[in-house]
Amino acid sequence: MKKFMDADFLLSTETAKKLFAAANEEPIFDWHCHLPPKDIYENKTPRDIAELWLSGDHYKWRGMRGVGIDEEFITGSKTPYEKFKAWASAMPNFIGNPLYHWTHLELQRYFGIYETLNENTADMIWEKANKMIAEGGFTPRELIEKSNVYCVCTTDDPADTLEYHKLLKEDSSFKCKVLPAFRPDKALSIEAPAFLPWLYSLEKVSGKKISSYSTLKEVLLERIELFAEMGCRATDHAFTPVPYVRMDDSEIEKVFEKALKGEELSVYEAEGYRTELFRFLAKEYYRRGWGMEIHIGPMRNNNTRMFNKLGPDSGFDSIADNEVAFKLSRLLDSLDCEGCLPKTVLFTLNPKDNYVLGTMLGNFQSSEAASKIQFGTAWWFNDNIDGMREQIKALGNLGVLSKFIGMVTDSRSFLSYPRHEYFRRIVCEFIGNLVENGEYPDDTEFLSGAVRDIAFRNAKTYFGLE
Numbered sequence: 001m002k003k004f005m006d007a008d009f010l011l012s013t014e015t016a017k018k019l020f021a022a023a024n025e026e027p028i029f030d031w032h033c034h035l036p037p038k039d040i041y042e043n044k045t046p047r048d049i050a051e052l053w054l055s056g057d058h059y060k061w062r063g064m065r066g067v068g069i070d071e072e073f074i075t076g077s078k079t080p081y082e083k084f085k086a087w088a089s090a091m092p093n094f095i096g097n098p099l100y101h102w103t104h105l106e107l108q109r110y111f112g113i114y115e116t117l118n119e120n121t122a123d124m125i126w127e128k129a130n131k132m133i134a135e136g137g138f139t140p141r142e143l144i145e146k147s148n149v150y151c152v153c154t155t156d157d158p159a160d161t162l163e164y165h166k167l168l169k170e171d172s173s174f175k176c177k178v179l180p181a182f183r184p185d186k187a188l189s190i191e192a193p194a195f196l197p198w199l200y201s202l203e204k205v206s207g208k209k210i211s212s213y214s215t216l217k218e219v220l221l222e223r224i225e226l227f228a229e230m231g232c233r234a235t236d237h238a239f240t241p242v243p244y245v246r247m248d249d250s251e252i253e254k255v256f257e258k259a260l261k262g263e264e265l266s267v268y269e270a271e272g273y274r275t276e277l278f279r280f281l282a283k284e285y286y287r288r289g290w291g292m293e294i295h296i297g298p299m300r301n302n303n304t305r306m307f308n309k310l311g312p313d314s315g316f317d318s319i320a321d322n323e324v325a326f327k328l329s330r331l332l333d334s335l336d337c338e339g340c341l342p343k344t345v346l347f348t349l350n351p352k353d354n355y356v357l358g359t360m361l362g363n364f365q366s367s368e369a370a371s372k373i374q375f376g377t378a379w380w381f382n383d384n385i386d387g388m389r390e391q392i393k394a395l396g397n398l399g400v401l402s403k404f405i406g407m408v409t410d411s412r413s414f415l416s417y418p419r420h421e422y423f424r425r426i427v428c429e430f431i432g433n434l435v436e437n438g439e440y441p442d443d444t445e446f447l448s449g450a451v452r453d454i455a456f457r458n459a460k461t462y463f464g465l466e
Contacts, residue, residue, distance in 0.1 A: 015432035018432075019428040030153065049126065052138065054083055061075060065315065067089075159204075191259075212253060214253070235290055242331060244271070244327035244331045252276055255273045301317065349379060359398055375399060377407050
């Protein structure tokens with residue numbers, strides 16, 4: 001029986017162990033996350049491990065609800081200690097869940113704690129971890145530096161001021177790059193109740209009245225320029241159904257006018273607007289050499305009662321089952337036909353679409369970049385052992401695994417960087433098994449370089465940070 005999460009965790013062959021030793025020497029490029037730049041700039045020491053670990057982490061909240069823990073111990077009024085104890089009591093139940101592995105990787109890597117977390121060890125771990133936090137070394141910047149992070153791309157709305165990115169850019173004492181990533185989902189969601197309030201916030205930050213679709217495009221272009229000044233190299237879009245309805249500008253102006261009046265839009269009108277605004281934005285990304293991420297398939301805020309109580313991003317999202325191939329093909333092709341398809345990273349939340357996206361890549365590759373169209377790493381509900389293995393296997397079968405741009409944390413937690421180690425172990429195990437099974441030659445020099453590339457160097461090149 002193997003020891004629990006020892007040095008060879010998830011590595012069953014000598015080849016995998018050698019490859020992981022190479023891959024794990026590389027720094028981390030976290031090119032998609034949700035860390036608040038304000039927190040990075042202000043760099044405050046957390047009060048305790050509960051604040052560091054449980055605050056805002058809807059992965060953990062969702063798990064605790066599944067165990068049957070009362071909401072008061074999750075997002076409610078209980079003390080940090082009581083919430084931590086509740087999390088500890090839930091932990092043994094997560095058999096096969098990546099939460100179990102992530103939790104113990106974080107305890108090991110940041111606190112040197114190798115005991116497993118449960119109700120019996122909770123007080124000891126609470127006291128030891130909090131003592132270490134009080135002694136220092138656990139501010140956001142210290143955790144980023146301790147994790148050997150080269151660059152962080154946050155997720156930022158066009159209406160964000162980017163004031164903390166400006167301050168971080170001017171601060172030469174912090175070596176990690178903190179770059180904004182342009183995420184215009186609220187601009188694209190014209191049918192959503194939040195669209196008009198968002199539009200007013202964009203007017204406020206831009207100082208311009210937005211009374212037409214053409215003015216909206218002008219303002220968004222100005223915001224793109226500001227993001228470029230702050231070093232932006234990536235953009236992000238989330239689609240549940242992928243849109244593709246073509247309209248001309250005069251039609252979209254009418255749709256926009258209806259939205260300004262608060263009139264209800266048809267599905268056709270909203271999709272036409274979303275398609276054309278997305279195409280406008282994608283062309284601007286292409287001109288700047290930015291990477292365009294498309295996250296396909298989340299079904300958000302399923303629980304109306306809890307959404308009304310807690311708002312979005314609180315653990316009530318799941319996987320949608322839309323058909324994606326035809327409209328995604330037409331959307332990408334419409335840009336390719338005009339010679340302005342950006343470098344694009346396609347993520348699927350539904351693993352049934354691994355081979356849909358894995359084959360879509362090959363339709364639009366070009367010499368503009370190695371694997372210009374990328375298959376994004378297993379994401380959200382799939383960033384577990386099986387999900388990562390299946391995504392890696394699909395990419396290996398259908399694309400070019402050695403040019404894969406690798407893992408992202410997609411996280412709001414400053415303790416989430418061991419997820420990169422988790423990924424590196426899984427990809428090295430996958431490749432190691434191919435070698436051990438005689439399916440790929442034992443070419444240590446090439447494969448060591450390939451796993452280093454997947455771990456870090458491919459993403460650095462892809463997003464233009466050489």
